Amino acid sequence: MSLFRALLFLPLMLLPLAVSAQYGYSTEMSALIRSQIEQLAGEPKVEWREELSRFYARRGDRPAWDTADGIHRLVAAIETLRDDGLEVADYDLSHLRSLAGKHALGERVFRELLASRVLLRALGDLSFGRLDPAQVEPVWHAETTPPAFLNRARLVELAELATEDPMRALAQARPDLPEYRVLRAALAPLRAVQALGGWPVVGAGPTLRPGALDPRVPALRERLRIAGHEVGERRDTAYEGALVEAVRAFQREHRLDVDGALGPATLAALDASPAARIRQLQANLERLRWYAREREPTGVVVDVAGAVLTYFRDGSPIWRTRVQVGRPTRETPLLKSEVTHFTFNPTWTVPPTILREDKLPVIRRDPGYLARNRMKVIGSGGRVIPPDEIDWSNPGGLILRQDAGPGNALGQVVIRFPNPFAVYLHDTPSKRLFDRNARSTSSGCVRVEGALELVALISADGGGPDEAAAKAILDSRRTRNVSLQRRVPIVVVYWTAGVDEDGSLAYRPDIYGLDAPIVQALGERRASLAAEAGARPAALALR
Numbered sequence: 001m002s003l004f005r006a007l008l009f010l011p012l013m014l015l016p017l018a019v020s021a022q023y024g025y026s027t028e029m030s031a032l033i034r035s036q037i038e039q040l041a042g043e044p045k046v047e048w049r050e051e052l053s054r055f056y057a058r059r060g061d062r063p064a065w066d067t068a069d070g071i072h073r074l075v076a077a078i079e080t081l082r083d084d085g086l087e088v089a090d091y092d093l094s095h096l097r098s099l100a101g102k103h104a105l106g107e108r109v110f111r112e113l114l115a116s117r118v119l120l121r122a123l124g125d126l127s128f129g130r131l132d133p134a135q136v137e138p139v140w141h142a143e144t145t146p147p148a149f150l151n152r153a154r155l156v157e158l159a160e161l162a163t164e165d166p167m168r169a170l171a172q173a174r175p176d177l178p179e180y181r182v183l184r185a186a187l188a189p190l191r192a193v194q195a196l197g198g199w200p201v202v203g204a205g206p207t208l209r210p211g212a213l214d215p216r217v218p219a220l221r222e223r224l225r226i227a228g229h230e231v232g233e234r235r236d237t238a239y240e241g242a243l244v245e246a247v248r249a250f251q252r253e254h255r256l257d258v259d260g261a262l263g264p265a266t267l268a269a270l271d272a273s274p275a276a277r278i279r280q281l282q283a284n285l286e287r288l289r290w291y292a293r294e295r296e297p298t299g300v301v302v303d304v305a306g307a308v309l310t311y312f313r314d315g316s317p318i319w320r321t322r323v324q325v326g327r328p329t330r331e332t333p334l335l336k337s338e339v340t341h342f343t344f345n346p347t348w349t350v351p352p353t354i355l356r357e358d359k360l361p362v363i364r365r366d367p368g369y370l371a372r373n374r375m376k377v378i379g380s381g382g383r384v385i386p387p388d389e390i391d392w393s394n395p396g397g398l399i400l401r402q403d404a405g406p407g408n409a410l411g412q413v414v415i416r417f418p419n420p421f422a423v424y425l426h427d428t429p430s431k432r433l434f435d436r437n438a439r440s441t442s443s444g445c446v447r448v449e450g451a452l453e454l455v456a457l458i459s460a461d462g463g464g465p466d467e468a469a470a471k472a473i474l475d476s477r478r479t480r481n482v483s484l485q486r487r488v489p490i491v492v493v494y495w496t497a498g499v500d501e502d503g504s505l506a507y508r509p510d511i512y513g514l515d516a517p518i519v520q521a522l523g524e525r526r527a528s529l530a531a532e533a534g535a536r537p538a539a540l541a542l543r
Contacts, residue, residue, distance in 0.1 A: 030061035032109045048120040054156050055116060064163045065115040066108060071100040074115055077166035078122050082191075083184050084174065085282035086125055090529045091118045119162055119169075123155045126173035129289035136521045137287070137494070137514055139294070142337040142418045145489065148293035175292035179499045183281050183288065186497075186505050190281070194274035199226045202270050208262035210244045213237045220262070223270055224250060253500075255306065255437045255508040269507070280507065283518040284497040291493055294336055298461050299489030300454070302425075302446055304332045305496045305508040307439035309425075309448060311457045319457055320501055322434045323425075324447040331512050332444055334494055337417040338487035339458055342465075344473045344480050346410045350375075350400040351422065354443050359400060364392050374403040404479050412474055413451050415458065417490050425490075427451035440511045446492075462488040 033056055040049045055064075065071055075093050082088050096118060099111035128150050133139060141147055155173075162169035174180065193199060200219040208214050217237045224246045225231050232242035244260045251258045254269045262270075295301075297315045302308075304325045311319040326332035330353070350359055362369050370377070370387050377385045378399040390398065402408055411427025421444065428447040433439060441447075448454055452470070459465055463485025465473065473480050496515055500506045510516075 026105075029063060029066075029105060029109060029112075032105070033063065033112060034061045036109060036113055048117060048124060048155070051120050051152055051155050051159070052113070052116055054153075055120070055159050058156065058160065063108070063112045065112050068100040070163070071096055071111065071115060074119060074162070074166045077162070077170050078118065080167070080170065081122060081126070083187050084126060085184075085187060085278075085285035086122075086130065087526055090526055091122060093118075116159065119159055119166070120155055122170060123158050123162075123173045124152075126170060126175075126289065127151075127155065127158075128293065129286055130525060131286060131518070131521050133290045136517055137290075137334065139290075139492075140333060140335040140419065140421075142335075144338055144418075144487065145336045150293070175288055177288055177292060177295075178503070179495070180285065180288045180292070182499045182503065182505050183285050183497055187278065187281055190274050190278050193226060194278065198274050199223045202262070202267060204267060207264075208239055210240055210260050212239050214239055217243070220247075220270070252437065253504070253506050255506065257437055265509075269509075277507070279519045280497050280510075280515060282522060283515045284495050286518055286522065287493065287495060291491070294491055296489040296491070299491065300339065300425075300458070302332075302490070302492045303498060304334070304492060304494045305511060306498045306506065307508075308498075309446070309454070311454065313457075313461065319453065321454070322439065322449045324428070324430070324433055324439045324441045326442050326444040327440045328511055328513075330443045332442070332446060332492065333419070333421045333423060334492050335419055335421070336489070336491045337419050338489050339415055339417045339462065339484060340487055341416050341481050341483040342455055342458075343410075343414040343416060344470070344482065345404040345412065345477055346408065346414045346426070347404050347479055348402040348409045350402070351443065355398075355400055358443075360392065360395070363387075367392075370400075373407060374405065376401050376403070405477065411447075411451060413455055415448070415451070415455065425451070425454070438509070458484070458488050462486045 037049075037053050037056060040046050041053065043049065056062075065074065075096055078091050078093060079088055081091070092114065096111070096115055099107060099114070102108060102111060134147070139147075158169045158173055161172070174184075200222045202216050202220045202223055205214070205216060208216065208220075215237055217239050218235065220239070221231045221234075221243055224243070227250070229246035229249055230242055231246045234241070234243070239262075247262065247266065248258050248260050250256075250270070251260075251266055254266075256265055256269060296312070298313050299311075301310045301312065302323060302325075303310070307323050307325055309321050309323045310317045367387065369375075377387055377390060378401055379385045380397070385398070407429055409428070411429055413427050415425035417424065423445045425446045425448050428451075430441075430447065431449070433441050433447075434449045455464070455470060456467060459470070465482055473482065494512065494514055496508045496510045498506050498508065
């Protein structure tokens with residue numbers, strides 16, 4: 001039963017009664033508030049019903065919104081949620097406005113409970129997210145890092161603050177994250193561009209390279225100018241000079257190869273509509289609200305879509321590096337775990353999928369591949385089998401293991417943490433791939449640029465080997481596992497809109513196609529709330 005249907009049980013005789021010029025507090029109004037809350041207690045589908053009850057219990061069931069001014073201040077505060085990527089229509093503000101000047105006792109109780117439920121919904125959306133991530137974008141959690149506890153009691157405290165200052169209460173509910181502030185600030189300008197009809201579509205065509213003439217150049221120049229790039233004053237069709245540099249800057253912002261050429265990927269990013277970018281920001285603001293629950297003051301955060309890793313200490317980012325993540329056919333999983341140990345001078349046991357799909361085709365074409373890459377074939381019982389004794393067209397259950405040392409796929413060190421996906425962070429000999437803006441090149445594990453620097457940071461906080469000890473182990477060229485005295489958290493996230501090192505907004509390709517389910521779920525939630533509002537009892541409709 002919705003709040004609106006529950007209110008149908010209000011004694012309708014009260015509607016024409018208790019009209020006065022002043023809204024004075026009465027025990028009769030408090031009794032009605034408590035009566036309606038108790039009716040909601042047995043309705044599990046009514047969101048925040050327990051918090052609603054506690055909010056009024058702490059007030060002795062006295063009304064919180066029994067003045068027109070209080071309602072107007074609450075409505076004005078909730079209207080700012082559009083900058084958080086939330087739909088203001090979800091909060092039934094038009095109905096609240098219509099109730100602001102009503103004096104009948106039944107209307108006042110209806111308005112009172114509606115205002116408080118709208119407030120709790122807004123506070124909950126900002127504090128915890130609009131959606132349940134477990135249903136939309138699940139994150140695996142280690143046993144030692146269970147999903148974050150939702151501090152629902154804090155909503156009651158914020159609701160009490162809101163009775164004095166709604167804006168301040170909502171501000172305190174928002175995630176205190178630089179990324180959140182940057183994405184939030186980007187929404188209003190995008191909505192303004194959308195209201196003015198959007199930006200020009202550059203349009204499909206052959207790849208446009210510096211120095212070429214093309215009739216799409218004026219549209220390209222205007223598109224980038226609207227986005228805030230310096231494009232020069234020229235008005236012809238020549239693709240050169242400042243315009244090429246603007247395209248390069250755009251490519252950097254969107255994690256595209258920075259070549260100054262307008263190929264299919266760059267054109268697709270340019271021609272994404274303001275509405276599409278708004279939806280992208282909405283999806284990532286929702287992700288950041290989820291992340292705000294999970295973040296740890298010290299530890300590792302890997303952003304898969306951004307292909308970057310950041311190390312935090314005491315809540316502040318102190319180191320950032322590029323990473324290579326899983327390609328779309330072999331995704332890097334989203335998870336929260338804790339780093340437990342390092343493997344120095346690791347050997348590499350080739351995972352079955354890579355063996356089957358990558359290595360066997362190469363070995364069949366080039367039998368010398370194994371020797372050149374210092375790989376051994378391991379049979380049952382751990383016996384090393386000479387490669388020429390194997391029928392590579394049907395090799396059976398073999399294991400390939402690469403020796404430690406130069407050229408090893410895992411480089412000098414592996415950073416390990418519990419997870420069921422057999423993934424880890426590691427060094428790599430493929431250094432040149434870090435220079436790409438598109439770095440979804442691995443088979444699921446995360447290759448880290450400057451992996452030994454990360455080891456030093458983790459060791460400092462986790463009681464691992466110091467620099468001298470780590471160097472001695474590496475110089476021994478022997479494979480060795482070294483445990484941490486204290487585990488260090490690691491979170492793997494996926495943000496298709498994030499913040500670059502200079503603090504600017506950066507859009508990233510949705511390499512795993514994870515934005516669409518969030519956008520769809522937000523739309524379905526919106527439709528559900530609209531249906532609830534539409535089911536409002538006719539007896540309480542105010543004419």
